[in-house]
Amino acid sequence: MQDRENSIPAADAAIDPFVEHRRLLFGTAYQMLGSVADAEDILQDAWLKWHAVDQDSVEHPKSYLVRTVTNLALNRLTSARATRETYVGPWLPEPLLTAPNAAEETELADTVSTAMLVVLETLNPTERAVFVLREVFGYSFAEIGGFLDRPEATVRQISHRAKSHVQSRRPRFDSDDAARQEITQKFMAACHGGDLNALMELLAPEVTLWNDGGGIVTAARRPLHGPDHVARWMLGVMAKPVSAGIRLESAVVNGELSIIGVIGDYRLGALTYDIVDGRIENLRFQVNPQKLGGIQAAGDTTA
Known part of the structure; x- marks a missing residue:
């Protein structure tokens, strides 16, 4: 991932609030x-x-920057939703390589998962902003109200509505890391070996696969x-001439x-998945x- 702060003089980068909170x-x-x-x-x-304002007049740089990013993202999300209505096939979020302890390291908790990002897509832009700021980063209702120019009571109502919506749609999953490692290895071995029965045994009866090629x-x-449908499709992809030379590797994504x-x-x-009851x-x-782009640079933990 490209670091935008590379254009900042080295002497200033160490103390620049933008770099500090990037x-x-x-x-x-x-x-x-x-x-x-x-x-x-x-x-x-x-x-x-940030570099166009008088920074000395900004009392709380971190809050100013979060507010700026939030509102820029809100504007982008509003226009992006219209584009996604004409998207070819299922729309999935962009995957991002993260460190094994990324949730702790970046304060993103389980909401960085692809499954959660898919759920967040069902919120409207304002609900999504409030949920991310409140549930992921822990800002108070008053602070979020300041970011969004909304009364605190209104933000509280939006937060309650968004949280209930997310909780009702949040996928259930197993949290056993060892079991996930074992199932991942078995899945890759079955795909590489073309073993339909072994692959089907790893899939839940109600399994669903979404595939984003964007047309x-x-x-x-x-x-x-x-x-049966999912397993045969996966093995069919692996068997295509265009797939010759493909290897599957485990990686920490989102x-x-x-x-x-x-x-x-x-x-x-990138293939992400939920594991439920093994x-x-x-x-x-x-x-x-x-x-x-977010999975090309090995070891990128910018999130």
Whole structure:
């Protein structure tokens, strides 16, 4: 990921509030938009705004920057929602490589997961902003009201509505890291070996797969349901001539152990999933080449 602050003189970078809070700002924008590229653009715009004001007159730089990023993201999200209505096939958020302890390191908790970002897409822009600021970053209702120019009572109502909405749609999943590691290894082995029965045994009866190719690369344009359908589709992809040389590797994506598809040094897709009662219940396969920037740089933990 490109660091926008590289244009800041080295002597100033160490004390520049924008640099100091960059991870928080990126996390806010990314959770608001579900897009690495858009989050980077928001940070660029926020950096320009920050360096265009009289910084000595800003009493609380961190709050000023969060407010700036939030409102820029709100504007971007409002226009993005219209674009997504004409998106080809299922829309999935952009995956992001994270460190194994990314949730603790970046204060993003489980809301950085792909599953949660998908749920956040069902909120309206204001609800999403309030939820992210309150539930992820712990801002008070009064602070959020200041960011959004809304009365505290209104923010409290929006927060309650958004939280209830998210809780009712938040996917259930197992949190056993060892079990997830074992299932991930078995899944990759079954795919590499073309073992249909082994693959089906790993999938829950109600498993669903969403595939985001954005109309750019070949991908299923509708969700696939059921172990047989999902397993045969996965093995069919692996068996295609265009897939020759693909290897599956485990990686921590959006704070969870996941799978990425690799040819040579290029990462051509990210597969994230929920594990419930020891089986894979939901799979989200991101292969849109325009949405893979966040998984290309090994060890990138900018979120």
